[in-house]
Amino acid sequence: MGRPVLLLLLLPLLAPGAAPAVHPASRALGRLHLPTKPTPRHTVVKNYSVRYFHQKVNHFGFSDTKTFKQRYLIADRHWKKDGGSILFYTGNEGDIVWFSNNTGFMWDVAEELSAMLVFAEHRYYGKSLPFGNNSFKDAKHLNFLTSEQALVDFVELIKHLKRTIPGAENQPVIAIGGSYGGMLAAWLRMKYPHIVVGALAASAPIWQFEDLVPCGMFMKIVTADFKKSGPNCSESIRKSWDAINRLAGSGSGLLWLTEAFHLCSPLTSEDVEHLKEWIAETWVNLAMVNYPYECNFLQPLPAWPIKEVCQYFKEPDTSESQLVENVFQALNIYYNYTGQTKCLNISETTTSNLGTLGWGYQSCTEMVMPFCTNGIEDMFEPQSWDFKKFSNECYKQWGVRPRPSWIGTVYGGKHISSHTNIVFSNGNLDPWSGGGVTKNISDTLVAIFIKDAAHHLDLRANHAQDPESVLQARLWEVSYMKQWIREFHRAARRQR
């Protein structure tokens, strides 16, 4: 049978330090956002106020009037009451402060657009917990964690800001988001075009659902990133799974693997699938953050980290044990670039700023993203997409069943051409670009495909080592935003 379908976790759902095992269902889902921190070199001052807004827990019913406090950040240093604009970050699955720190683009363009910056936290993440510590207690408490509710949170917050901040009322609002936040930005424009004049949806895989794109696309792109980063790189990784499997077949082999990988806890035969998931996740993470400059995220990483990793996979013919030792060296780039790490913990791959529980639930309800591998077009062990199994595991963990066609039903799948004013940006190195919009749909639904860019590099702060392509992409993005702003004012003048 090979690995369970749930191997295909993309970013881990275990917070660092969260020792207890998480049910595999929560691991299947693909963490969209990236654990990156701004480079220390960056000099734009990020001064903001932290505020809270009372949101209804359930926007779509009237019997329950409970509210919760949604956190948002607001920065108005460059904002102009007259002729200014509002850039609204549609928060995704994590702490909004962390997203704000990792969306330097907005800070960089604030002055040029005389923009107020608003970063709105997504319900059930960070400090925006509808039921406090009970928010993840059971399916009943989680019932209001949906993209539809989150979009209304954004709408209500924007209306509140316009109502309460003198000067804001007659200003255009632009939605900006990356990854799942990019999906939300696009959907906000699609569903509430009276609220935002346009959306910049960076690395937003709005088509990573149902059969809109082949399920193998994602891992194929991961593989391509490794393939182009060094000779024999992806081939060696492809071979490594068998080597691990064979070594894990005996007690002495398990011991050897524990030592070879410098694991913090001894590997048991039950852990082997988990070990391979963790390694696969690491390759995926590297593909997403394969940035052109040294960058401090989960752990510090060098520029073009996959190139560094591939240094260890040059040799075509190595023994199995040597290959496994090379895998360790490669992992070490990701987990121990500073040399401070004493041992590797297979329960950790990403930052605690991401809300692993929340995203686990979302993946088991709305955000059903099919992934698969065949071991031929990709460097992973073959794994088909088994929805039934996935659904059963979701039910076991959360007491809910996923609705795989729901997102398409609500947001239109590939039939979105009647919408307007959305820029979809994607990097060619980003595995999520496979589920993104990479070709223009119309004059006002445009795609920007960025060479040499990983997961929403364009949303990060300007950096001296940014490739030309991303500089150009940011110029286009600003130019579209200016156009939407101009159109807004033109329409407003006509109405006067």
Place this chain on the structure above:
Amino acid sequence: MGRPVLLLLLLPLLAPGAAPAVHPASRALGRLHLPTKPTPRHTVVKNYSVRYFHQKVNHFGFSDTKTFKQRYLIADRHWKKDGGSILFYTGNEGDIVWFSNNTGFMWDVAEELSAMLVFAEHRYYGKSLPFGNNSFKDAKHLNFLTSEQALVDFVELIKHLKRTIPGAENQPVIAIGGSYGGMLAAWLRMKYPHIVVGALAASAPIWQFEDLVPCGMFMKIVTADFKKSGPNCSESIRKSWDAINRLAGSGSGLLWLTEAFHLCSPLTSEDVEHLKEWIAETWVNLAMVNYPYECNFLQPLPAWPIKEVCQYFKEPDTSESQLVENVFQALNIYYNYTGQTKCLNISETTTSNLGTLGWGYQSCTEMVMPFCTNGIEDMFEPQSWDFKKFSNECYKQWGVRPRPSWIGTVYGGKHISSHTNIVFSNGNLDPWSGGGVTKNISDTLVAIFIKDAAHHLDLRANHAQDPESVLQARLWEVSYMKQWIREFHRAARRQR
């Protein structure tokens, strides 16, 4: 203090025979749809199958998987598998068979458009009750009665039809609805443009919310209908309230009123407000169904019924008692055109095909329509819009509070210009036209304003006495629908 704010009920919320008093809150709200039955002369055969589709009670959450059976009617006599289309009636607050019988327009144009006709019942009405007899039990059971849930019902049903009816998959669907159903048709296109290629929204007062239109507009139009239907007509009605008030001030006056109005039960001083509400409602109903031909609805009515009513109000100077007797004669046109009615029942003004309870709840939650009168620009007793009082009464009756700004938040209020392919039709005689779209918004959001037409006359079957204006309106409507269908096929060809 005068009459309570809740006088401004437009169509009654008491089903005939439903003796127990309904709380006034339920009467405030404006029944949108009209109690009319097709004229017997009409000859288009209305053959349909009755079907049921399992819908989730809650589309917007995952913890509860309950379903209910939504009823729909389907007629495919003229449908062509190749090159045909689907006309989808977005059911409103009542029995879908009754709406189907009163939407002759769809039956009339089916052949020309090679169209399958589908009439979908709105949840909580007719036979589409999410919790059977318990559906109206309390706020918890009513919690899923919202326009957002109803729209998703329509979307899921259309997807189901396309999946299961061979040939339907690649056909364009057009939403059609009248009154609240017209609002739903427009909103369906706005929110789910990937599901319907366009919408015909007949007499849809999508702006009868908040302060989008003056609250007095509705009753002003009712008054204008009476004013233009005979000399002294609206003036006499304006005077009649004082006459009733004065007569109701004494026991003998109450007795006299009971006899003058031929009431089934003796009038008490507590009933007087109710009596005046009932009379006002009758004038409103007459304004809505002021059709150019004899027509059998609640009770049979003559052609241009307001003209008939105004026959009794010609004299400028009559005594108060004579005026009240004239009011009775006028009411008699509405309640006793056939001469079979023995006495008048002030708890009845409309057909039992409308779902009074459901609409009462909807008006107390989403469908908050402010109405007011000033007795100067209209012929009613002055009554301001008192939201607080209204809200308290809703809370008393249903345990919920209305959200007056919600519909604007969700559907955009007057900021809808980014949407496309909606025809808004309105009749100049229809009081609901005051809250409708009566001017073009863009090339593809167009208004058709129909002279000499009351509430969605254009959706009724062709009739020999239809005015030119409505014939022309129907031609335009068909022409827009054909254009949407052509565009759909053109886009489909491009994708191939």
